[in-house]
Amino acid sequence: MIKNNNSNKVLIFGSSGDIGIEICKIYLKNNFNVCYVCRDKNSYKKIYNKLFLFSKKLQRNSFEGIISKKLNETALIKILKKADKNQPLRVIVNSIGVFGYDEIVKFNTNKFLEFIKINTMPTILLNKILMKIRYKKRYVTNILTIGSSSAYEGFEKTISYSASKHALLSSIKSINKETYKNKIFNTLINPGSVKSRMGRKIKNQLYSSFINPADVAELVYGISMIKSPGIIEDVFYKRIIK
Numbered sequence: 455m456i457k458n459n460n461s462n463k464v465l466i467f468g469s470s471g472d473i474g475i476e477i478c479k480i481y482l483k484n485n486f487n488v489c490y491v492c493r494d495k496n497s498y499k500k501i502y503n504k505l506f507l508f509s510k511k512l513q514r515n516s517f518e519g520i521i522s523k524k525l526n527e528t529a530l531i532k533i534l535k536k537a538d539k540n541q542p543l544r545v546i547v548n549s550i551g552v553f554g555y556d557e558i559v560k561f562n563t564n565k566f567l568e569f570i571k572i573n574t575m576p577t578i579l580l581n582k583i584l585m586k587i588r589y590k591k592r593y594v595t596n597i598l599t600i601g602s603s604s605a606y607e608g609f610e611k612t613i614s615y616s617a618s619k620h621a622l623l624s625s626i627k628s629i630n631k632e633t634y635k636n637k638i639f640n641t642l643i644n645p646g647s648v649k650s651r652m653g654r655k656i657k658n659q660l661y662s663s664f665i666n667p668a669d670v671a672e673l674v675y676g677i678s679m680i681k682s683p684g685i686i687e688d689v690f691y692k693r694i695i696k
C-alpha cells in the first residue's frame with residue numbers, strides 16, 4: 455500500500471560539511487525534525503552546538519545526532535532503521551563528498567576506488583536499504599544527493615572526482631526507474647564550485663565567484679518540497695562567472 459508521507463522528518467548525511475550544516479539549518483527553520491549523521495564525537499558536538507544556537511534563535515529544539523564512523527551497508531542499515539523508526543522519513547539528503555586532484559600520469563587505482571566508495575556508493579546503498587525497509591509500508595520519500603558540475607564535463611586533473619560524480623548521475627537515473635514504483639524519488643543537485651572547506655581546495659578559480667552553501671541548501675529544500683507527479687532528476691546549478 456502506498457501512503458502519503460506527511461511526516462516532517464529529514465535525515466542528513468555529511469552534516470559536518472559547510473553545505474551539510476546549511477541543509478540542517480534550512481530544515482530546522484521550516485519546522486522539520488532533523489536527524490544528522492556525523493563521523494565522530496568531535497563533529498557531533500560541533501554540529502550540536504551550531505544547531506542549538508540556531509534553533510534557540512528560532513525557539514525550537516528538534517534535532518538528533520547519529521554518530522557513524524563507517525559508510526558501509528551495515529552501518530547505513532542501522533542509521534536508516536533508527537531514523538525511520540517512530541516517524542517515517544520524508545526526506546533524506548546526502549551531502550558527503552571528498553575532493554582531490556589526480557593527473558593521468560599519477561593515476562592511482564586505490565584512490566579512484568576510494569572516491570567511488572565515498573562519492574558514489576552511499577546513495578546507491580541508501581536506496582537499496584530503503585527499498586527493503588519500505589517493502590510493506592510505502593511512504594513517499596525524496597532522496598536528494600549533492601553531486602557536482604564535474605558529473606557533466608569533468609575538469610583537468612580530477613579523474614577520480616569527476617568519474618565518481620558522473621557515476622552518481624547515471625546510477626541515480628537507473629535507480630529512479632526502479633524505485634519510483636515504491637514512491638522513492640531521487641534528485642541529484644550538481645553545483646559548480648561552492649564556498650566551503652572543499653571549495654578552498656580548488657585551484658585557479660576565483661573563490662569570491664563561488665556559490666554560497668546556503669543557496670545550495672535552499673535549492674535542496676525547495677526541490678524536496680515540490681509535490682508534483684514528476685521527478686526532478688538532476689539539476690545543474692551553475693555559478694555566474696563575470
Ligand SMILES: NC(=O)c1ccc[n+]([C@@H]2O[C@H](COP(=O)([O-])OP(=O)(O)OC[C@H]3O[C@@H](n4cnc5c(N)ncnc54)[C@H](OP(=O)(O)O)[C@@H]3O)[C@@H](O)[C@H]2O)c1
Nearest residue numbers: 468470471472473550551600602646647648650651652653
Ligand atoms: N565545495 C564545492 O566546490 C563543491 C562543488 C560541487 C559539489 N560539491 C559537493 O557537495 C558536497 C558537500 O561538500 P562541501 O562543499 O560541503 O564540502 P565539505 O565542507 O568538505 O564537506 C564534506 C562532507 O563530507 C563528509 N565526508 C568526507 N569523507 C567522508 C567519509 N569517508 N565518510 C563520511 N563522511 C565523509 C565530511 O565529513 P567530516 O567533516 O567528518 O570530514 C563532510 O561532512 C560533496 O558531495 C561535494 O562533492 C562541492
